[in-house]
Amino acid sequence: MFGSPGEVRGVLNASIELYWLSAFSREARLPKDAVFFLLDSNGQVLANSHSLLNDADGALPKQRDAGSATSPPIDRAPLTSIVRQDLIKEVVARRLVDFQAIGNDGVRRVYSSVALPHGDVIVLFGVPARTMLGWIKQDLVARVSSLAAIWLMGIGAAWIGTRYLVTRWTTSLRRMALAYARGDYSAKLDLQRAPSELRDLGNSLMLMAHRIQDREHDLRDSVDQKDMLLREVHHRVKNNLQIITSLLNIHDKQIQNNDPHKVINDIRMRVRALALVHRYLYEGSDVRLMNLKPFLTELAQMLVNSLSSPDRRISLNLDIPNVTVQAERGVSIGLLVTEAITNSLKHAFPHNRPGRITLQVIRKGPTSATLVIADDGVGMQGKQPPEDQPTPTNLGTQLIHGFASQLGTEISVLEDSGTRIELDLNLAPSGREEPGLVPAQ
Template sequence: AVSALVGDDLYAVLSTPSEGLWSWAQGNVLSSVVPPLLAFILALAAVWVVTEQVVIRWLHYLQRIASIYARGRFSVRAKAAEAPPEIRQLADTLDLMAGTIVERDADLHESLQHKDDLMREIHHRVKNNLQIISSMVSMQQRALSDPAAKSAMNDTRQRISALALVYRALYQGPDLRQVDLGAFLEELTAQLIVSESSSGRVVRTRVEADELVIDPDKLAPLALFAVEAISNAQKHAFAGRGGDLDVLFRVRDELASLEISNSGEPDAPPATLGDGVGRTLMTAFARQLGGKAEFTPNDKGGLSALLSFPGPEKQYETPAAKLQFKRNR
């Protein structure tokens, strides 16, 4: 309202403010803070929901796929057709990686199988060649008349036959890198004693072995040690009468031992092993295994040859883990 006070020179003006958009909030501090805060919370919730649906959910999915790949199951493929372009590209990269690993593993398995096949063929041919040499030595032995010469040729033939058996065990076994020692010792003992049976002499054998698989590098000297010990028994203990032969293999903690014992003649002096070729070879085979050889008379009047060496490779943990030695002839 306007009122003139002094002519047209002085006026009095009275007014009240008009209501604005936020005029209701003037004088109320709480009402001025809540709306912006509420708007911020709603915006944050919207961002969280969108991020969860568009990014986080797919990242968790790809994490599960990567965990499956880490366990070796590369046949599973990521399905991210509905994911954002960046996530879809990451899923395609994981699929490509899995496919590449599957192809590489297949190539490696094929290469290893080819290598194993070649090694088995080599072992087979070496075994055949050793058997041919053994047959030639046997023919030469039969042509000799000197008993000492025939005995020396027989020793050579038995050593060659034992090596042939080593190679046969390698290519017929399920693993080229290890051999079931128990079954091998049974086969070797039977092969060496068969000549005693054919001559009418009865040799009672007992073969006991703790379950162990052994490296081929150790199998050959161990087999040749057994050949020398059994050959010595054939010459000096079983000649003309037969007897008892015990072949015992034991594993105790980190030490393995092979003991070959034979019975002696009743009322005969205690058996001994001289300083000939057999003892020299057996001592050399023990050194090759990093062990030692001991020769002592036993309570049966015969001789016990003990081979001790360290480091057994692997004992069987379960019956299913046993390696079966094939006896195909």
């Protein structure tokens, strides 16, 4: 050990008792008559297996008494009494590694020598030829048994770890998935302690089940709504048939005093108005609501085209915004407008007099509006019926007041340069209005 440059501070020496090295041969569990020698480059014995064996063996040297202060000497006597001198020289010279020979003690052995690295030390090991295979077999069985035990322990540890970390969670996920397959979406799992992949999978399954459950609720609500709408359709059909029956009963009294074909045409026009109401209802996105703009526009044009000829020069002035009413009100509004325009076309413009019919909806608030049907004809006073029949406008006027009563409102009739009919309407909330698209013909 050196301190400052060139200054020796001390010397450290370590040594190992050569006799102590012989104890390592115990770990090898050598078979009977097997030998082990540790030699230096001069062939001197540093350690051997015989120094641990019984002194009764005549081929081995005598050991000192147990109370001796020093370890027994290890000499060449056991080596030369077993291995021939010429073979020892060949081993030390490292020209002989594996060989078989009969020792000086008469035992045939299989020898193997190994030169240890980083030193001139050689290990010579010999096993009796007659027991070599048995010893190898015993050692092989021991090693295979050790490997099998390690393998079984590994399988057991893997099974326990897999069961605790994976399979118990996958089993729970499988039970939850089976519950979902049966339609029980209330099954839930606490996956906080599960592996992240299985936790993500379980959360995805529960989210999917929640969405399916919401979807099923929506579908049930939709089915219930459709059932309700179907019942409402049947109810409306019944009401419309009752309306048609009432119209037939009313016109039945006029057939005796009027042209039957004319009466039938009047009935046909009112039935067409009913059909137009239903077409706009069922072609819309919501059969409970009806947009008045496309409906009243087509209805007014149909009446003018059907009840007047081109040479009469009757113009139609429409001013109808996109307003929505409940479907039940749409039927009454359609029949009222039909009666009002029909009366104007039949009686307001006698002798092919030109004129203009105005149909207008004036919005007054979010849920209220005023319906206006006006003409610039001769007015109510100028409508003279033929002498052989009652006033023709009485029936139409009665129907208009009846439909207004169904709407829960009253009409006002003004005569100033023609006839002007006004009535208040209750609209559906503005958020439920439909776009003003005219359905396909």
